[in-house]
Amino acid sequence: MNYRMMTEKDLECVVERNIEYYNTVENCCWTFEKAYKRIHQVLTMEDSMCMVQLDDSNTITGYLMGYFKEFDDIIGYFLEEIVIFKSFQGKGYGTDFLKILEQEAVKSGASIIELNSVNDEMHKHFYSKLSYYETKNFVMMGKFLEET
Template identity: 25%
Template sequence: MKRKYEFKRIGINEIETIKKLFKSVFTIEPWNDDWSNEEQLRLYLIDLVGQDNSLTYGLYENEELISMSMGHIRHWYSGTEYYIDELCVRTDKQGSGIGTYFLKKIEKAMKEIGITNIFLQTENNVPAYGFYQKNGFYELKRHVSFVKEVGIEK
């Protein structure tokens, strides 16, 4: 059967399909995220795809979602950015060139709507790090991410 790819903007109406792909990728190696709390997952996905500035794309193969990018538009002094919060490729499609193809489609879509930069973060000890470098992304040497756990009083 010939493969047919469709790149399109998706959103809150596809949340169940998004959830299925998201869990299948991020709950296994190398991420091992614990998304067993379905309500927390639902709220997280709504944060990503259900806001006024959300921008989510999917790549479908024969009508099945195989890759997606969830992020938002951010207006910055140097131009308008697409801030990617999550990008994934279905595990059995990784290493096949689908991710690179998908990124090229995203870049084309960004140019068409006037987005000047794509910004994302990943960990430097996972395969995604090399994937992004291979696709022309570079580290911001002075950019640092901070986090502070505040916990919940018991």
């Protein structure tokens, strides 16, 4: 596998593969415009680090996106998303990609990687293989807004 930073030239391919994955595998309803905007937002934000994973044929097999966060005493990296496209799953590519991310984050001065995950056994197993753990001191909170 090969790894490199994602560029705007990668967006069309990444967006199309993202839509294919989420709309087929996870029964979502992404449009090109919405997926493009979401990925482009993270790619172009200050201190972002987004990467693509490529096989030996230069085919994009997955991507990850996130950004560095400054704290008073450390630098963290927040992993927004990591996706290995369906036909490439189950081969260790996601695990390898996370290892590469960890190396790149350390090179950039990060001391911690944070992420939000779907709360199911598959995701917990995937992340725990590399010693990621559920935090006990933070709870994700949200609120759906209604028009007034």
